[in-house]
Amino acid sequence: MKARKINKILSFMAPLLLFFIIWQIVGVLDLMDTTLLSKPTKVFERIIQLIQATNKKTIIEHSAESITRTTIALFLATTIGCSLGILLGLKKNIEETLNPIITFLMPIPGIAWAPLFITWIGFGNPTIISVGTLSAFFPIVYNTSLGIKSINKQIIWSTSIMGANRRKIIKDVILPGSLPHITTGFKLGLARSWRTVIAVEMLAATTGGLGYMVFDAREYLDVTTVYAGIILMAFLYLLVENTLIKELENKTIKRWGMIT
Amino acid sequence: MDELKIEIKNLTKSFMGGEGEVKAIENLNLSIKENEFTVLVGPSGCGKSTLLYMLAGFEKPTSGSILLDNQIIKGPGPDRGFVFQDFVLYPWKTVVRNISFGLEIQGFSQKEAIEKAKQKINLLGLQGFENAYPHTLSGGMKQRVGIARALAYNPKVLLMDEPFGSLDAQTRKLMQEELLRIWNKEKKTVVFVTHSVIEAVFLADRVVVLTDRPSRVKGIIDIHLDRPRDYEHTYTDERYIELREKVLNILKDEVIHHKQHYESV
Amino acid sequence: MGYDNMNKKTIALIMSVIVLWQLIALLMNMKTLPSPVSVAGRTVELIYPKPLLLLHVAESTKRLIIGYLIALVLGLSVGIISGLEGNLKKIINPLMGFMISIPTIAWVPLLLILVGLGDKTIILAIFLGGFFPIAYNMQRGMEIVNLDLIRAAKIMGLKDIKCILHVYIPASMPSVITGARLGIGYSWRALVGAEMLAATEHGIGFMIYASRAFQDVPAMFLGLIVIGVLSYVTDKILITSVENKTIKKWGMVTQHG
Numbered sequence: 001m002k003a004r005k006i007n008k009i010l011s012f013m014a015p016l017l018l019f020f021i022i023w024q025i026v027g028v029l030d031l032m033d034t035t036l037l038s039k040p041t042k043v044f045e046r047i048i049q050l051i052q053a054t055n056k057k058t059i060i061e062h063s064a065e066s067i068t069r070t071t072i073a074l075f076l077a078t079t080i081g082c083s084l085g086i087l088l089g090l091k092k093n094i095e096e097t098l099n100p101i102i103t104f105l106m107p108i109p110g111i112a113w114a115p116l117f118i119t120w121i122g123f124g125n126p127t128i129i130s131v132g133t134l135s136a137f138f139p140i141v142y143n144t145s146l147g148i149k150s151i152n153k154q155i156i157w158s159t160s161i162m163g164a165n166r167r168k169i170i171k172d173v174i175l176p177g178s179l180p181h182i183t184t185g186f187k188l189g190l191a192r193s194w195r196t197v198i199a200v201e202m203l204a205a206t207t208g209g210l211g212y213m214v215f216d217a218r219e220y221l222d223v224t225t226v227y228a229g230i231i232l233m234a235f236l237y238l239l240v241e242n243t244l245i246k247e248l249e250n251k252t253i254k255r256w257g258m259i260t
Numbered sequence: 261m262d263e264l265k266i267e268i269k270n271l272t273k274s275f276m277g278g279e280g281e282v283k284a285i286e287n288l289n290l291s292i293k294e295n296e297f298t299v300l301v302g303p304s305g306c307g308k309s310t311l312l313y314m315l316a317g318f319e320k321p322t323s324g325s326i327l328l329d330n331q332i333i334k335g336p337g338p339d340r341g342f343v344f345q346d347f348v349l350y351p352w353k354t355v356v357r358n359i360s361f362g363l364e365i366q367g368f369s370q371k372e373a374i375e376k377a378k379q380k381i382n383l384l385g386l387q388g389f390e391n392a393y394p395h396t397l398s399g400g401m402k403q404r405v406g407i408a409r410a411l412a413y414n415p416k417v418l419l420m421d422e423p424f425g426s427l428d429a430q431t432r433k434l435m436q437e438e439l440l441r442i443w444n445k446e447k448k449t450v451v452f453v454t455h456s457v458i459e460a461v462f463l464a465d466r467v468v469v470l471t472d473r474p475s476r477v478k479g480i481i482d483i484h485l486d487r488p489r490d491y492e493h494t495y496t497d498e499r500y501i502e503l504r505e506k507v508l509n510i511l512k513d514e515v516i517h518h519k520q521h522y523e524s525v
Numbered sequence: 526m527g528y529d530n531m532n533k534k535t536i537a538l539i540m541s542v543i544v545l546w547q548l549i550a551l552l553m554n555m556k557t558l559p560s561p562v563s564v565a566g567r568t569v570e571l572i573y574p575k576p577l578l579l580l581h582v583a584e585s586t587k588r589l590i591i592g593y594l595i596a597l598v599l600g601l602s603v604g605i606i607s608g609l610e611g612n613l614k615k616i617i618n619p620l621m622g623f624m625i626s627i628p629t630i631a632w633v634p635l636l637l638i639l640v641g642l643g644d645k646t647i648i649l650a651i652f653l654g655g656f657f658p659i660a661y662n663m664q665r666g667m668e669i670v671n672l673d674l675i676r677a678a679k680i681m682g683l684k685d686i687k688c689i690l691h692v693y694i695p696a697s698m699p700s701v702i703t704g705a706r707l708g709i710g711y712s713w714r715a716l717v718g719a720e721m722l723a724a725t726e727h728g729i730g731f732m733i734y735a736s737r738a739f740q741d742v743p744a745m746f747l748g749l750i751v752i753g754v755l756s757y758v759t760d761k762i763l764i765t766s767v768e769n770k771t772i773k774k775w776g777m778v779t780q781h782g
Contacts, residue, residue, distance in 0.1 A: 011615065014619075097538065108753050108756065109713055109718065112717045113749070119556065119737055119740055119742060119745070120557065158348050159365075161316055161318075163413075177352075194628065195714070203722070203734075211631070214631060214634045214635075215722075218634040218638055226635045226638065230631045233628055256352045256393055258395075
């Protein structure tokens with residue numbers, strides 16, 4: 001079991017390593033303009049430097065800011081999105097009214113709202129978190145209501161014949177039954193809020209965050225820091241997806257055989 | 261034994277289909293006695309499952325009425341248990357929690373409910389699988405859980421909608437014998453829907469043959485075969501074979517009618 | 526009849542949303558919530574006498590089409606090749622898993638250094654946004670093609686390119702459509718983000734961003750509405766029509782993922 005896990009991580013890391021080695025060779029042999037291409041070793045050094053930085057924010061502080069914003073945004077989006085999604089899933093007439101509006105707003109990229117929110121509530125955290133929340137809200141509300149609507153009618157019957165009231169059915173059957181869809185919505189929400197927070201940080205952050213860090217580095221044509229930021233963004237996302245989310249799925253819907 | 265349990269009077273059920281109103285059941289009358297094992301058979305697509313759904317209270321009659329213990333059925337309730345063809349277990353509950361859930365709804369504490377559910381675990385031969393999740397079980401085992409769940413809160417009537425329809429032939433035979441053994445122990449009024457005549461005659465006290473849509477009662481055949489029944493003896497019993505032929509003959513006209521109807525459409 | 530009914534309902538809904546919006550807007554100031562009338566007025570100003578809005582839309586559409594088409598062609602090709610070659614897949618798959626986790630917008634600062642402001646950076650961002658989901662889903666689609674379909678084709682003598690065209694691609698069409706749909710969503714996001722950070726004069730993202738300097742809230746609303754409508758059009762007209770002509774007609778189900 002453990003050996004298989006290690007094997008899996010290795011087979012994921014090996015091609016990445018290969019990629020970094022090729023990148024390094026190209027950099028060392030000066031095959032392309034190294035000021036623009038940088039080198040993996042240089043990027044690695046830069047990450048260490050940025051961790052130890054004393055005269056400015058460390059990369060850890062930048063990451064922490066982005067993570068905090070995403071967490072708050074995702075929490076708000078999940079709370080509001082799930083509640084509204086449940087309501088829409090249960091009440092057909094409300095759903096029919098709101099669904100076209102949600103369908104229309106859902107594909108609008110989060111970042112498109114940013115200038116509007118900057119005008120409304122100014123630069124910094126309020127705008128970044130609001131836009132992050134908005135972008136995660138739509139997939140969560142959509143998938144939650146979809147999950148509730150697609151519950152097998154018979155599983156509700158099988159509960160109502162045992163004398164369960166509506167409240168009990170909602171809590172013990174409809175909610176766990178729509179957990180696969182809710183999880184999908186949550187995962188989309190995580191991806192969307194993370195991306196949006198980083199994007200809006202480029203436009204509206206005044207103090208920090210990974211998006212702010214890479215966009216700021218651009219001013220000094222500091223490609224190495226940009227690479228460091230990009231790699232860290234992917235790394236953090238993969239880490240959360242493959243530990244926290246995977247673990248959550250393994251303990252619930254995967255264990256119950258509701259997804260393969 | 262002879263007390264009247266269920267009375268169906270002038271029952272009609274119609275649906276709104278793609279091409280207007282479709283009548284599934286029309287003016288159906290039927291009485292079922294207490295602790296009787298009644299099997300409904302009919303051509304596929306006739307209203308037998310719909311009839312069962314109305315007995316369960318999942319669907320409402322268009323006109324006419326169904327009385328259970330002289331009370332009109334208004335909706336689903338714990339005086340009945342239901343077993344589905346596709347099991348319809350709760351994937352997120354273990355076997356024992358699937359079975360105890362009905363008792364918890366009745367107001368038993370979780371501990372008491374699980375304690376009581378253990379009896380049904382033993383009755384259905386599910387020992388050792390208490391903490392397994394449904395998706396890890398075979399079809400036959402899943403349906404054992406389905407039956408245990410329906411029996412756990414001790415309903416008077418057990419409604420079964422082709423419960424063995426998605427099992428393989430071997431398991432199916434085994435489950436039929438198991439069901440008779442359990443019925444003999446628990447004494448319930450059973451209404452069982454199937455399209456298999458072999459199954460119907462093997463299980464039933466009475467086989468009710470329904471007509472093609474709109475469904476009516478075409479004939480009722482009393483099955484006076486000795487109990488307990490098992491495959492080894494009942495199958496070779498001449499009376500069994502005779503009864504099977506009798507039911508098949510009544511059904512045959514309906515199946516032909518059904519086929520013509522659908523081929524003409 | 527049902528379709529007509531639905532259209533009527535949708536129109537009624539849009540009308541009531543606009544009326545409600547107008548009523549709420551009357552209670553608020555222009556900066557917070559511009560009324561539909563003022564947004565409509567701004568729209569007219571942006572079309573006549575100088576058709577600025579149309580220029581923005583045309584510019585964005587042009588960039589989207591170029592970037593997305595490149596993403597589609599390369600994404601499908603990479604997906605097919607890595608789907609066919611097991612060894613290649615072992616290398617490409619993790620790389621793709623890593624790349625797909627990078628927020629598309631994060632490429633923009635890099636592209637700004639490497640390529641500079643303007644069209645090239647925006648189109649590259651659109652390409653990067655669309656490419657990975659398209660390639661990933663194509664490859665996944667190839668993986669789950671029923672082997673018997675391939676065997677049946679091979680025994681009839683179908684080979685190589687023909688086998689790919691006539692069996693692999695139609696059989697993995699649900700995944701192709703999922704990828705195309707996800708891809709256009711990602712491309713849209715990349716377009717708007719990149720236009721805000723890298724556009725010099727035109728584009729719908731640029732329009733929204735530039736409006737901020739003048740506190741021109743009606744123009745921002747207009748921009749959001751235009752993006753909503755264009756997204757709807759690209760999805761419904763383009764992807765859904767392909768979906769209807771292929772997998773819906775063939776009775777296959779769309780893969781979600």
